[in-house]
Amino acid sequence: MLQAKEFLQEECKNVELSLKEALRYEYGRSRSKDFYDECTYRLQNLKRQIDASKASDLPELEEYSTLLSSLSALITRIERSHLGEFSWPFADSLELLARAVCQGVNGKDEKYGAPIFAISAEGGLEAYELHIEQGAVNFNFKRRIFNIVFPRTLKHHVLLHPILGHELGHAATTVPSMDDALSRMVLTRLEEGPLESEAKLTSWIDNTPTDSTKYTADMIEEMLYSWTEELFCDLFGLMLFGPSFVAAHYSLLSAIDPRGFDLGDEHPPNMTRFDMLLKAVEILGWQKVPKTGNAQLRVGVERFWKSLNHAPGAIPSWATICTTEQIQGALEGLKSILQPLGVAMYTPPAKDVLEHLVESLHNRIPPIGNSVKDDGVPELTDLDFRSILYAGWVEWHGQAQSVAESARMSFSDINRLCDRAILQQLAIDLWKKTGRTGTLGAD
């Protein structure tokens, strides 16, 4: 038999071995070393504290047990999820957004160093997640580790990945300066109407098909807090990813809860979330169909928005929880916070750019910022990966129904073309950045 302290000392050795084993795989250029260094630092700290503890101090040992266990779980999750299990070009692009969000409103996260983003893949449609380390850990760590999780089966389905914009909303609330600004300028706008108090929320629930008496006062209190944050995160994801967030949001949530009526402790009903997002899109003016002679683009954009407006069937009147004025106020708050962060906020692509991207996809070519001019001189242009995603959705909806199904591109093919485009665009960025001095230019 092992005493608690002995067991934890033994487990420290096991965790150390697991951490070393994790080096057997590739996780990305900078991620691997940062992750290893941080985990080693934490483990050494923890080991020192366990060694110094008294075998009879059971509450302290219990705390160390919890910390060691969570470190072990984190290492195992990462070890099993190396390059090849998720779309790393997308993950790299997402990481840039996440870094911009986590730098805080003053350009720095006051309390911790720059976070480490560890990427992993897990099973199931609900796998999309961002495990965020809060500050409530009693031993020092240098940097927080944010674990972004992709569903393994959707590896190449980059059109669905914008849902992670919602998770970045949760991440933003853990950055002190962001949390403060978001609370003042965004969340307060949502905390009106039914989300103002437990009584008003109970009354709102009474108008839904669900009986409010099945919820205790504690549950309603929890719902009030969680729902407000969830709705905020939806708006945050929308402002980060643009139209492709709405499409990914609808596609995934409808697959998980097709009726969209479920009232969860943590999440408001999907119908309520769709209702808010569609109102937000209308306020932002993104549904405008571009004036263009390019029928392919026009039809694609038209059908894209039509499919979202009509997709939930009729959103029932009870579903509305935020008024248009509230949403407008929240969006304005978000804009003023995100705009100074540089790359963070979504900017709709210019008409000719979108036209080029959709046309490329239509011709079964990855949509990137590259064309050949006179005398073979290429033009290489900057392109935001979120424009590629929007073009993907437009092409998916714009494919002519008159064409035989066998000749139409599958959703999977469009995703893979966009995935490939994000990879190629990374190469273009690298080429432009390094000129002829880097690896790409050394030929």
Next chain:
Amino acid sequence: MAALSRTQIVERLKRRNLVISPIFSSQQIGPCSVDLRLGNIALIVRARGLSHVDPANYLDDKASGEYRRELGRRQKLERHEIQFSEPLLVHPGTLILVPTLEWVKLPKDLQGIVTARSSWAREGLNIATATFVDPGYKGIVTLELSNLGQIPIALYPGVRIAQIAFHEVSGSRDSDLGRSQFNMSFEPSAGEIAKDDSSFIPTAQPKGVSR
């Protein structure tokens, strides 16, 4: 059969009647060919995979259904994704399937011919054994890397390692292209060495095959 000149290639690229994407520099286009760069995936033959290559292992059989065929395909090759600036070491005697970074789309009147860049060939790098790219093809081009030299060679995604030249094909019709006009190839995969040849291949597992 004449190869397309640089002028003809550029003209087609401009009109997107031929697609090689991305093109980073005008120097990528030679007098009658276009350089191709190493992509980000490597399929390397796995040491503990199949005991030997046998087309019989590529066929379904009654006893195991598709299990044996799929097992063979998956176990034969290790798949690695390589980020930019990370090396891929090609050891002497190994075979590695890699994609090009470029997406290639050929019209129905062009055939592509892929060869090594002579500078790499002089280092012992052999890049292509299946050199023809069919008219109507869309996708990455699979390169079969092998090192004929005696010391390992480090390659990096994005480095120019191959070149493709084009020949006009006359009298081609859509029906000649078959399904290939719709299919796209996103990454290399194991070949279908038994396809349409099952009449000549026994389906029972041959003696001495470990898997």
